[in-house]
Every structure is written in C-alpha cells, then in structure tokens.
Amino acid sequence: xxxxxxxxxxxxxxxxxxxxxxxxxxxxxxxxxxxxxxxxxxxxxxxxxxxxxxxxxxxxxxxxxxxxxxxxxxxxxxxxxxxxxxxxxxxxxxxxxxxxxxxxxxxxxxxxxxxxxxxxxxxxxxxxxxxxxxxxxxxxxxxxxxxxxxxxxxxxxxxxxxxxxxxxxxxxxxxxxxxxxxxxxxxxxxxxxxxxxxxxxxxxxxxxxxxxxxxxxxxxxxxxxxxxxxxxxxxxxxxxxxxxxxxxxxxxxxxxxxxxxxxxxxxxxxxxxxxxxxxxxxxxxxxxxxxxxxxxxxxxxxxxxxxxxxxxxxxxxxxxxxxxxxxxxxxxxxxxxxxxxxxxxxxxxxxxxxxxxxxxxxxxxxxxxxxxxxxxxxxxxxxxxxxxxxxxxxxxxxxx
Amino acid sequence: xxxxxxxxxxxxxxxxxxxxxxxxxxxxxxxxxxxxxxxxxxxxxxxxxxxxxxxxxxxxxxxxxxxxxxxxxxxxxxxxxxxxxxxxxxxxxxxxxxxxxxxxxxxxxxxxxxxxxxxxxxxxxxxxxxxxxxxxxxxxxxxxxxxxxxxxxxxxxxxxxxxxxxxxxxxxxxxxxxxxxxxxxxxxxxxxxxxxxxxxxxxxxxxxxxxxxxxxxxxxxxxxxxxxxxxxxxxxxxxxxxxxxxxxxxxxxxxxxxxx
Numbered sequence: 001x002x003x004x005x006x007x008x009x010x011x012x013x014x015x016x017x018x019x020x021x022x023x024x025x026x027x028x029x030x031x032x033x034x035x036x037x038x039x040x041x042x043x044x045x046x047x048x049x050x051x052x053x054x055x056x057x058x059x060x061x062x063x064x065x066x067x068x069x070x071x072x073x074x075x076x077x078x079x080x081x082x083x084x085x086x087x088x089x090x091x092x093x094x095x096x097x098x099x100x101x102x103x104x105x106x107x108x109x110x111x112x113x114x115x116x117x118x119x120x121x122x123x124x125x126x127x128x129x130x131x132x133x134x135x136x137x138x139x140x141x142x143x144x145x146x147x148x149x150x151x152x153x154x155x156x157x158x159x160x161x162x163x164x165x166x167x168x169x170x171x172x173x174x175x176x177x178x179x180x181x182x183x184x185x186x187x188x189x190x191x192x193x194x195x196x197x198x199x200x201x202x203x204x205x206x207x208x209x210x211x212x213x214x215x216x217x218x219x220x221x222x223x224x225x226x227x228x229x230x231x232x233x234x235x236x237x238x239x240x241x242x243x244x245x246x247x248x249x250x251x252x253x254x255x256x257x258x259x260x261x262x263x264x265x266x267x268x269x270x271x272x273x274x275x276x277x278x279x280x281x282x283x284x285x286x287x288x289x290x291x292x293x294x295x296x297x298x299x300x301x302x303x304x305x306x307x308x309x310x311x312x313x314x315x316x317x318x319x320x321x322x323x324x325x326x327x328x329x330x331x332x333x334x335x336x337x338x339x340x341x342x343x344x345x346x347x348x349x350x351x352x353x354x355x356x357x358x359x360x361x362x363x364x365x366x367x368x369x370x371x372x373x374x375x376x377x378x379x380x381x382x383x384x385x386x387x388x389x390x391x392x393x394x395x396x397x398x399x400x
Numbered sequence: 401x402x403x404x405x406x407x408x409x410x411x412x413x414x415x416x417x418x419x420x421x422x423x424x425x426x427x428x429x430x431x432x433x434x435x436x437x438x439x440x441x442x443x444x445x446x447x448x449x450x451x452x453x454x455x456x457x458x459x460x461x462x463x464x465x466x467x468x469x470x471x472x473x474x475x476x477x478x479x480x481x482x483x484x485x486x487x488x489x490x491x492x493x494x495x496x497x498x499x500x501x502x503x504x505x506x507x508x509x510x511x512x513x514x515x516x517x518x519x520x521x522x523x524x525x526x527x528x529x530x531x532x533x534x535x536x537x538x539x540x541x542x543x544x545x546x547x548x549x550x551x552x553x554x555x556x557x558x559x560x561x562x563x564x565x566x567x568x569x570x571x572x573x574x575x576x577x578x579x580x581x582x583x584x585x586x587x588x589x590x591x592x593x594x595x596x597x598x599x600x601x602x603x604x605x606x607x608x609x610x611x612x613x614x615x616x617x618x619x620x621x622x623x624x625x626x627x628x629x630x631x632x633x634x635x636x637x638x639x640x641x642x643x644x645x646x647x648x649x650x651x652x653x654x655x656x657x658x659x660x
Contacts, residue, residue: 002490002618021411022411036487036490037463037464037465037487038463038465039490040463040490040491041490041491041617041618042491042625042628043624043625043628044625044628047627047628047629057491057618059618059619059624061614061618061619061620061621061622062614062619062620080563140566143530143539143540143542144539147534167562168542168543168559168560168561168562169561171526171527171530171542172530172540172542172543175494175526175527175528175529175530175531175534176530176531176533176534176540178494178495178527178531178534179495179498179499179530179531179534179535180534182495182622183495183622184493184495184621184622184623185494185495185525185527185623186623187494187523187524187525187526187527188524188525202626206524206631207522207523207524207628208411208522212628212629212630212631213628213629213630213631214625214627214628215625215626215627215628215629216623216624216625216626217623217624217626218622218623218624219624220622221622258539259539259570259571259574260539260540260541260568260569260570260574261568261569261570262566262567262568263556263567263568263569264566264567265561265564265566265567266564266565266566266567267563267564274562274563275562276562277562322545322560322579322580322581323560323562323563323564328436328521329436329437329580336658337655337658357658358655358658359637360651360655366639366641371636371637371639372636374637374639375637375638376637376638376639376640376650376651376654377637377638377639377640378639378640378644378647378648378651379639379640379641379642380641380642380644380647381644384644385644385647385648388644388645388648389648389651389652392648392649392652393652393655396652396656
C-alpha cells in the first residue's frame with residue numbers, strides 16, 4: 001500500500017512536481033521524490049505522469065462480497081409534504097440512461113407519509129420498481145429512521161448504484177447509510193457515466209472550488225453511492241404509458257425510532273422560489289447599497305418567474321437573509337440564467353454560480369472580474385439598467 | 401459540558417488556480433488555513449463551555465503540519481488539542497476519515513457534544529460529520545444555525561433547510577454540523593496566542609486509537625480518484641459599454657428563447 005516512483009521510468013521532467021496540489025514532490029538528482037508526510041495519495045501526479053507511467057499508487061482494499069449480485073440503478077426519491085422534489089426527476093433521467101447502458105432496472109425509494117400516490121409519478125418519470133415506506137411517523141425527515149430504512153432496502157435488494165440529491169436531506173441521510181454499509185460515497189457529482197469495459201460508475205465532481213474536475217470511482221464496493229447536484233441534469237420526460245412495480249413493505253416499529261425529534265418546521269424565504277431550484281436568479285452584491293434596493297432585483301425576478309440571490313457582503317450587511325446567499329459559504333446554484341447586479345465577482349462568489357448556463361453581469365466597473373465569466377455584460381449603473389430590463393422583459397413577454 | 405470540535409486544515413482554495421498554459425496547479429504562496437466553517441464550530445464550542453463549564457477539545461486528522469491549525473484553535477479558545485496523524489491515514493476518503501476521527505473521539509471518551517463545520521472548502525463533501533455520528537451511533541443535527549437550548553441531557557437546535565429551518569431536539573451526546581449563521585467567530589486575543597504558543601499538542605497514531613488497519617487511509621477507502629482534469633474555461637462573452645437601452649434590447653432578444 002502506498003505510492004512509489006519507478007526509478008527506471010522517471011525522467012525527472014518535473015510535471016508531477018507541478019501537478020501536486022500539496023507540494024509533496026521535489027526533483028532530486030533528476031528523479032521525483034515524494035514526501036510522504038505531505039502526500040495525500042490524491043493521484044494528481046499519477047495523472048500528470050501518464051506519458052511515462054513512473055508513479056504508481058498501490059491499493060489493497062477490502063471488497064463487497066458477491067459484488068456481481070448487485071444489480072439495478074436506484075434513486076432516493078426525496079419528498080417534502082408528500083411531494084417528490086423536482087431534483088428527483090433529474091436523477092431519474094440519468095438513472096434511466098445508466099440502467100439502459102447496464103441493461104438493468106431503475107428503482108426509486110419513497111420514504112414518508114402519504115407518499116404512495118407519488119409512486120405512479122416516479123414510474124411515469126422512468127422508474128421500473130418503486131420501494132415505498134409509507135407511515136405517519138415518517139412525515140418529517142429524520143436521519144435515523146430514514147437511514148435505517150434505506151440501509152435495510154439496500155441490503156435486501158442489492159442495487160449496484162444509488163443516486164441521491166445533493167440537498168440538505170440527501171447529504172445528511174446518505175452519509176449515514178454509506179457508513180452503515182461501509183461503502184464509498186461521492187459528493188456533489190455533476191456528471192455520471194458507466195465505464196464501458198468494467199461497468200463502474202464514473203462519478204465526476206468539481207474540486208478545489210470548481211477549478212478542477214475529478215472523476216471518482218469505487219471499484220470494489222457495492223452499491224456505488226453518489227449525491228448529485230441540482231440543475232445540472234435535465235428532468236426526465238413524463239410518459240404516462242409507462243408501467244412499473246410498486247413494492248410496499250411493512251416495517252416493524254423499531255424502524256421508526258428516532259432519538260432526534262422535530263419540534264417545528266418553518267419556511268422563511270423572501271420569494272417563494274427555492275434558490276437551488278430556480279431557473280432564473282437575479283443576484284445583488286455590494287453595489288446594491290441597501291436592503292431596500294433589493295426590491296429592484298425582485299421585480300426583475302418576479303417578471304421572469306425567478307428568485308433573488310445575494311453575495312456574502314449583502315448578507316453580512318443584513319440586506320437579505322442567509323437563505324439567499326450564493327457562493328463558497330452559501331449555496332451553489334446552476335440556473336438557466338443568472339443576473340449578477342453590482343457584483344464584482346470575487347472567486348468565493350464565482351464558485352457558487354459559475355456553472356450557470358447563461359451569466360449576465362451588470363456593473364459600473366468595466367474591469368470587474370465578473371465580466372470574465374459573463375456571457376453578456378453591461379457596463380453601467382444597475383439602478384438604471386435593471387428596471388429597464390424588467391420593463392423590456394415585461395413588454396416582450398406580453399407580446400408573445 | 402465537554403465539547404469535541406473536529407477541524408481540518410485546508411489550502412486557501414481561492415488561491416488554487418490553474419496555470420493557463422501548462423494546465424498545472426499553481427500552488428506558490430498557497431496558505432494553509434483552518435477550514436472556514438470549522439471556525440464557527442470552534443467558536444460555538446468555546447461559547448458553550450464559557451456558559452456551561454467543561455472543556456473544548458479540538459481534534460484534527462492530518463499530516464504533522466496540521467499542528468498549526470490546532471494551535472490556532474487554541475488561540476481561539478479551545479482548551480486541548482489532539483493531532484491524529486499517521487502515514488497509515490494517507491489517501492483516506494470520507495469513509496476512512498470519519499472512521500479515524502470516530503475512533504479518536506472514542507478514545508477521548510468523555511464528550512457530550514461533537515461539533516463540525518458543515519463541510520470543508522477543499523472537498524465540499526459534507527459527509528464526514530454525519531459519518532462520525534454513524535460510526536459512533538449517536539444522533540446528529542446537520543446544518544445548525546442556532547442552538548435554542550442546551551440542557552444537561554438534551555439539545556434543541558435550528559437546522560437550516562432549503563426553505564427555512566426546522567427546530568430539532570436530541571438527547572446528548574449528539575453531533576452537530578454548523579453553518580456560518582450560527583455566530584461571529586472572535587479573533588484570537590493576545591492571551592490566546594500566548595497560550596497557543598506554549599500549549600502541548602497530543603499526537604495519536606493509528607495504534608493509539610485502536611483502529612483496524614484495513615479501515616484506515618487508502619486501504620479503508622472504497623473511492624479512488626480515477627482522473628483529474630481542468631474544466632474548459634468559459635469563453636469571454638459579449639460586453640456592452642455605453643448605450644444601455646441598446647444593450648438591454650439585445651439581451652432581452654437573446655434571452656427570450658431561453659426563458660420561454
């Protein structure tokens with residue numbers, strides 16, 4: 001176990017030294033030397049040395065027994081108030097594609113109270129089998145019972161892949177499931193595919209604030225678990241002619257035990273649209289100058305059926321609640337259209353929004369870094385331009 | 401009230417950039433810092449102990465140089481610090497990391513609360529906190545933005561959700577992951593800095609935490625990095641300077657097809 005440099009193959013070219021994110025490699029006498037105290041075995045150097053294949057990471061790891069018996073691609077059907085969340089449809093679309101490549105079935109797990117009716121909905125969206133755990137005690141999300149039921153279903157039915165929305169609920173519950181099953185879990189994937197020869201799930205995710213993409217796989221453990229970001233995959237189409245099997249299990253009351261209790265559930269968004277789900281986001285930063293001025297952004301957002309976002313500065317100044325913050329210490333969003341108004345574009349903000357499909361920047365300062373990532377930029381006064389955009393969009397939408 | 405705070409030393413991610421020509425990571429001048437979310441965890445732990453008595457023990461798994469992060473945590477008010485460090489831990493994914501930290505916390509033994517930042521800014525997984533809770537088989541409240549009440553045997557806290565928040569109650573011991581809204585971390589005092597300089601940092605190796613060797617580091621990590629690459633850069637777009645009306649008309653025309 002560990003990392004080694006093949007002295008015959010190493011040419012001392014230094015590519016690995018440059019590729020190492022941890023500064024663990026130095027070239028001594030034209031050979032790479034790895035400082036094992038700094039090395040995290042991240043494999044960046046192995047990648048950099050593809051040409052010479054001089055660096056090798058040796059893995060000895062345990063395996064899931066009967067690995068070949070794990071079949072099927074599952075989706076965790078996250079629901080709120082008994083309604084399956086739209087992100088689940090995005091995952092079902094991808095699950096269908098992966099399952100077709102593997103020639104297996106798509107399963108969907110529904111846990112909650114009065115969720116049975118949704119079983120048909122997820123079948124129309126691509127599921128072949130729906131596993132339902134329906135009980136009044138499961139009305140609110142609770143880590144322990146949800147994780148217990150999910151773990152139990154996986155042990156019983158052995159899917160090879162489970163996709164989970166990268167939401168607060170999804171991330172919390174599947175982290176516990178991964179530990180209970182002792183399998184791998186990759187967070188926040190933006191691309192998923194099947195490796196054609198060995199049929200692994202290739203899980204690609206941004207790392208280092210989106211500056212690098214890493215493809216992760218789990219060779220020897222099943223199921224392969226991944227959480228998947230919102231809004232990066234298209235929703236699967238509705239096909240009402242699809243049919244599927246609904247399996248409803250009875251659970252012993254020990255399954256519902258939760259040491260944690262929900263005392264209250266509160267919603268407090270300025271606009272009705274959840275920022276991670278929004279197709280259009282109108283975001284404001286320091287240039288807004290005050291909380292009252294966010295009204296201008298809200299008018300544009302309302303006209304386009306979108307919601308309002310903000311930078312850390314705007315939130316720290318108390319102009320708008322934290323639920324609207326986008327960026328490194330806020331939310332990561334990926335809408336179709338992102339308006340950045342009075343936002344300079346510091347990297348901490350960019351990492352939260354740079355995968356938006358279209359970015360429109362409005363800023364007085366033509367040298368602001370936000371213009372580097374914008375598809376369209378307007379140099380000018382946002383207090384003039386944003387109301388004008390609202391007006392023109394309204395006119396244009398009325399006409400059509 | 402004995403509080404364990406788990407922290408991670410991370411590169412200041414904002415400075416990790418790609419050389420546009422060689423496509424390599426530029427790491428010159430990249431500082432190591434305490435993961436920003438962990439600062440809120442430390443602060444919350446220190447505030448709890450100030451109010452209820454007890455002590456804050458900060459734990460990190462990492463290379464020897466992670467000691468600097470622990471000293472900083474002491475300057476911010478933590479009482480004790482443990483560095484869990486062994487070459488056997490290298491290459492750990494979130495499963496092996498949460499196992500290692502859970503074994504260290506088992507050795508600490510006497511704890512009421514474990515507090516972690518909601519996620520680390522280098523990996524952004526948010527998996528290690530809940531993983532530790534699962535290994536220890538204790539309840540968890542993730543994304544905590546406020547502790548409403550803390551009693552001898554229970555905690556009531558607000559958990560941030562996409563739509564707002566929930567109020568959850570849990571018996572102790574319990575693991576929390578915290579978001580930035582929970583507090584404003586203090587800056588180290590002169591006294592804190594002096595204390596940090598002289599503090600004894602315990603170092604625990606794999607054998608000290610009685611861990612099973614095949615569950616550590618690369619051996620205990622089901623996931624592996626298969627490929628790393630630079631995402632294609634966004635090409636520079638159309639910038640309008642002057643004539644706001646013309647610019648707005650052009651943008652409305654382009655966006656119409658994307659919105660309808």
